[in-house]
Amino acid sequence: MSTRDTLLARLRDNFDWVLFVTASVLAMVGVINLYSATSVAKAPLNEVYLQQIYWLVGGGILSGFVAAVDYRHYERYGYIAYGVGLVTLVLVFILGREVNGSSRWIYLGPIGFQPSEFMKLFLVLALAKYVNADARSEGRTLKDLAAPAFIAALPAALVVLQPDLGTALILGLIFISILAMLRIQRRTLGHLAVLVAIAVPAFMSFGMLGFQQKRIEAWLNPDRDIGGMNWDPHHSRIAIGAGKTWGAGFMQGTQNQFHFLHEQHSDFPFPVFAEDWGFAGALSLLFIYVLLVLWSIHIAASAKDRFGAALAIGAGSLIFWHAIFNLGMVTGLLPIVGVTLPLFSYGGSSGLTVMLAIALLMNVSMRRSSLSTIAFSSR
Amino acid sequence: MSVLVPRSDVAEFRKRYKWMSLFVLSLFGAVAARLFQLQILNGDDYAAMAHENIIRKVTIQTARGIVRDSQGKILASSRTSYDVHVVPIDVLPSSVPEARLPKRLRGAPDSLPKVAEVLRVTPDEREKLIIKIREVCATYDPQARTSPCTRQMLVREDVSRDIITELEQHRDELTGVRVVATPIRFYPYKHLASHLLGYISELDVDALAKYRPDGYESLSGEERERLNPLGYDRRDRWGAGGVERTWESHLRGKRGWEKRLVDAWGKDRTGPAADRLLDPPSKQEPISGRNLRLSVDIELTQAIEKAMFPYRSGAVVVTETQTGRLLALYSKPNFDPNDLSGGGGRAKAREAFTRLYADPYRPMLDKTMSGAYPPGSTFKPFSALAALESHSVNPEATQRCDGFIRYGNKSRPLRCTHVHGAVNMRAAIAQSCNIFFFKLAEATTLDPIAKVASAFGLGQRSGLSINPEAGGRMPSRAWYTQHYGANYFNKGFTLNAAIGQGDVTVTPLQLAMAYAAVANGGRLYEPQAVVAIETSDGVPMQEFEPRLKNSVAIQPEHLQRVHDAMRDVLNSDEGTANALHDRSLDVAGKTGTAQPGVHPSPNEKPEIQWFRSRNHAWFAAFYPSHTPEISVVVLVEHGESGPQHAAPVAMQVIREYQRLKVTRASKAKP
Structure with a gap:
């Protein structure tokens, strides 16, 4: 049996059509929505839907390769990738360019990327590798969790310093999601609860920067400062609500067409969609996300x-938390944290990260059957 | 051989997946519930808010009505005033630190020096302006949505057209300059008829509190309409005196509005999509202000201004005897309503008000109706009529005037102007003999005199409420009893009243209406200044008929006697105004030189004290004496002598009236 034959066979027999179709539908609807969202914007913003297509094609090809190589090869390089990720995060402070008051970007010639986005994947890899090696029959104690916590805390801390609270939050939640797979002692869970109960308010009162606190304040008082801090949340809610049951129709949502929505291509594409397509459309979109995560x-x-299980949970949680936080903030359930909506928001690094996450899922999914194991091991 | 590590045991995870799925479903469920709340439960509210976001009601301005004189000359209209504003950050980018300066302004030169040059701003003012801009821009934050540094700032009001043209020419060098056109009231005749026309000024705090109380913005449309039917807004101007104030509701008009689609950047959106989004009614047409046609003849007023030139203070009223319409209403000193109405800017108005209210000759007082003065001898015809009506005096019988008379045990005799010798009533009026009228008063008593004078409207408000009207006073026995008690009255009051002194005061307007009634056979009219309301296109909407106030029952031969006597004032060699006799002008009148009755305050400047100690000079007349058309009253306040100071003014006015009548008639013929 040639490798080529087995690859094709595996593709034929094990290709995860559910995953592929859900992700593709999401990406296509996302592009269509971007078109509507930026239709009235000035150049070059009005062409981001094209760039999104380029990214999807490029990212799709890259994802194909990532999915093709057996994920167990990645296990070996888990910590190396993680290390490279940390280095790029440090480089941000040295080479990074400041945009909107925080340094998140590194430029390689004309191409800029956000290391913090890819860090999410590297963290998934590193944690999955750790979890893979750390099989236990009894519950873990606080001491046992120190090592994975350290793995997650290091990049999270670097990201907080950028400052980019949203990404740090996602890193933390990915860690918790993978942690949720593990058997942990009941007592330890209690300790963790106490720890969180102390750490979160402490961070909120001392660790947060002025603008971050202002966002929380704005969220708690949604009717105040509508001209300033609450502009985006307020108009986002209006746009969503104005969609009512069936929506205004494609490119008919007035709040976007009349420039009341800002960041409609990055953090706020959902209000555009909800205003265009109403509750019916929004719920359908929600259903696709639910399907993808489940x-x-x-x-x-x-x-x-x-390793494969942890990889899948990590990648899935990345998509899940992004979706929940983005939808939560645009509907006013959560304060504004700059978190994108997977495959809906425009963004090279974040889009690519989500596509690679899906590639990892595809990878794991394609190798669950015995065929793959036999084929690969008999080479 | 396999390169991969052996498979690890996944048993540990098995139990978790169910819970994870449930967790995922519950969080997505929460989002779905929120969407249900936003889109289904509150969808209509949000749709309304979304609609409100994109709709702006744009005010459609309306023009205040034009005021014209009897000949169609414009007395008050509106013109455009150009106010120049600057955007601080644009004219003085150097006031903002480089790092915080918006990109488009990096390296941009300051245009302020050039702006100051074109606007003819003095170096002092320029420095002040720069300091002010530096102050507001020091804290400029590019993140903030609004800042005084980016908000336009008023620099010059009501700039001349030349400067506007110059601004246009240098537009490229003058970044950040904004010219705003606003309507300003314009009075082409400036000071002339200023008291009659009044002026307009910004609504004061009290008026705003009345029309726009707290919470006004949140009231329903109907309630706002009820509370503020004319739609007054902050910084609006309204009529603050004269015709502008009394006819405000007609002149003002009403603003309209139009719904526009506006995006978040404030830009208008049009096109078919826009029309679809606009809900009816989309427009409320403005109602333009009504035009007013006055009875006043501004050319006659011009002649009055010229005739009054030698005097500091006074009033002239000219009225039609057959209708009560006013041909002129003139008070001196007057003011330029342009200065008070915003022409030339707010600072100029403030300065003008301060100056006008400090003026001892009281330019803001309409002396034709807001001031009451002792009429002096101009009152005598009414005393004579009262005596004739009550048959208390034989008009042909003569009385002896020795120049003084003693009454009772008073040490000081009452004096006459001259030693007139034997005079009958006709001669007594013509020569203004006080002694005759003292005796007449003694015989007639006070109440019949008061009754006749009151019937002619003296001491009573005329009903022309253009400016606050002084009532004046015609005292009777009852009045004295009421004010001073039963035992206070003595004959002296009657004697004083008969010669228009003592407690008798009248306004020039009252006197003019009374003389018109004497001239026309006893018909007392209500004075009228506005004869018609017209639409903005000049179509008459409402014309006002003369309003008869009172028909005084006086026997014609009694009036005839008084007329004859008043003709003698000019025609007889002994008449007090004989010096002004003019064959071509058939005038009947009566001079008056009245003691002011009020002593000047010692706190005043000496020249003002001297001025106030002098007598008032009066002349009241009608013309032509046999077929009266107009009555004229001239008061030269503290002018000293009726015959010498007031009568010449009246004669000049009458002469001008006649001249205008003839020239207009000859023009109208071909």
Whole structure:
């Protein structure tokens, strides 16, 4: 059996069509929505839907390669990738360019990327590798959790310093999501609860910067400072609500067409969609996200090893938390944290990260059957 | 051999997936519930808010009505005033630190020096302006949505057209300059008829509190309409005196509005999509102010101004005897309503008000109706009529005038102007003999005199409420009893009243209406200044008929006697105004030289004290004496002598009236 034959066979027999179709539908709807969102914007913003397509094509090809190589090869390079990620995060402070008051970008010639986005994937890899090696029959204690916590805390701290609270939050939540797979002693859970109960308010009162606190304040008082801090949340809610049941129709949402929505291509594409397509459209979109996330749990459940399962949970949680935080903030359930909506928001680094996450899911999914194992190991 | 590590045990995770799925579903469920709340439960509210976001009601301005004189000459209209504003950050980018300066302004030169040059701003003012701009721009924050540094700032009001043209020419060098056109009231005749026309000024705090109380913005449309039917807004101007004030509701008009689609950047959106989004009614047409046609003849007023030139203070009223319409209403000193109405800017108005209110000759007082003065001898015809009506005096019988008379045990005799010798009533009026009228008063008593004078409207408000009207006073026995008690009255009051002194005071307007009634056979009219309301296109909407106030029952032969006597004032060699006799002008009148009755305050400047100690000079007349058309009253306040100071003014006015009548008639013929 040639490798080529087995690859094709695996593709034919094990290709995860559910994952592929859900992700593709999401990406296509996302592009269409970007078109509507930026239709009245000035150049070059009005062409981001084209760039999004380029990114999707490029990212799709890259994802194909990432999915093709057995994920267990990645296990070996888990910590190396993580290390490279940390280095780029440090480089941000040295080479980074400041945009809107925080340094998140590194430029390689004309191409800029956000290391913090890719760090999310590297963290998933590193944690999955750790979890893979750390099989236990009894519950873990606080001491046992120190090492993975350290793995997560290091990049999170660097990201907080940028400052980029949203990404740090996602890193932390990915860590918690993978942690949730593990058996932990009841007592330790209690300790963790106490720790969180102390750490979160402490951070909120001492660790947060002025503008971050202002966002929280604005969220708690949604009717105040509508001209300033609450402009985006306020008009986002109006746009969503104005969509009512069936929406205004494609490119008919007045709040976007009349420039009341800002950042409609990055953090606020959902209000545009909800105003255009109403509750019916918004709920359908929600359903696709639910399907994608539940399916990634399904992939984890059918993974053949701990690494694959942790990888799937990590990648799935990345998509899940992004979606929940973005939808939460645009609907006013959560304060504004700059978190993108997976495959809906425009953004090279974040879009690519989500596509690679889906590639990892596909990778794990394609290798759950015995065929792959036999084929690969018999080479 | 396999390069991969052996598979690890996934059993540890098995139990978690169910809980994870549930967790995922519950969080997405929460988002779905929120969407249900926003889009289904509150969807209509949000749709309304979304609609409100994109709709702006744009005010459509309306023009204040034009005021014209009887000949159609414009007395008050509106013109455009150009106010120059600057955007601080644009004219003085150097006032903002480089790092905080918006990109488009990096390296931009300051245009302020050039702006100051074109606007003819003095170096002092320029420095002040720069300091002010530096102050507001020092804290400029590019993140903030609004800042005084980016908000336009008023630099010059009501700039001349030349400067506007110059601004246009140098537009490229003058970044950040904004010219705003606003309507300003314009009075082409400036000081002339200023008291009659009045002026307009910004609504004061009290008026705003009345029309726009707290919470006004949140009231319903109907309630706002009820509370503020004319739609007054902050910084609006309204009529603050004269015709402008009394006819405000007609002159003002009403603003309209139009719904426009506006995006968040404040830009208008049009096109078919826009029309679809606009809900009816989309427009409320403005109602333009009504035009007023006055009875006043501004050319006659011009002649009055010229005739009054030698005097500091006074009033002239000219009225039609057959209608009560006013041909002139003139008070001196007057003011330029342009200065008070915003022409030339707010600072100029403030300065003008301060100056006008400090003026001892009281330019802001309309002396034709707001001031009451003792009429002096101009009152005598009414005393004579009262005596004739009550048959208390034989008009042909003569009385002896020795120049003084003693009454009772008073040490000081009452004096006459001259030693007139034997005079009958006709001669007594013509020569203004006080002694005759003292005796007449003694015989007639006070109440019949008061009754006749009151019937002619003396001491009573005329009803022309253009400016606050002084009532004047015609005392009777009852009045004295009421004010001073039963035992206070003595004959002296009657004697004083008969010669228009003592407690008798009248306004020039009252006297003019009374003389018109004497001239026309006893018909006392209500004075009228506005004869018609017209639409902005000049179509008459409402014309006002003369309003008869009172028909005084006087026997014609009694009036005839008084007329004859008043003709003698000019025609007889002994008449007090004989010096002004003019064959071509058939005038009947009566001079008056009245003691002011009020002593000047010792706190005043000496020249003002001297001025106030002098007598008032009066002349009241009608013309032509046989077929009266107009009555004229001239008061030269503290002018000293009726015959010498007031009568010449009246004669000049009458002469001008006649001249205008003839020239207009000859023009109208071909």
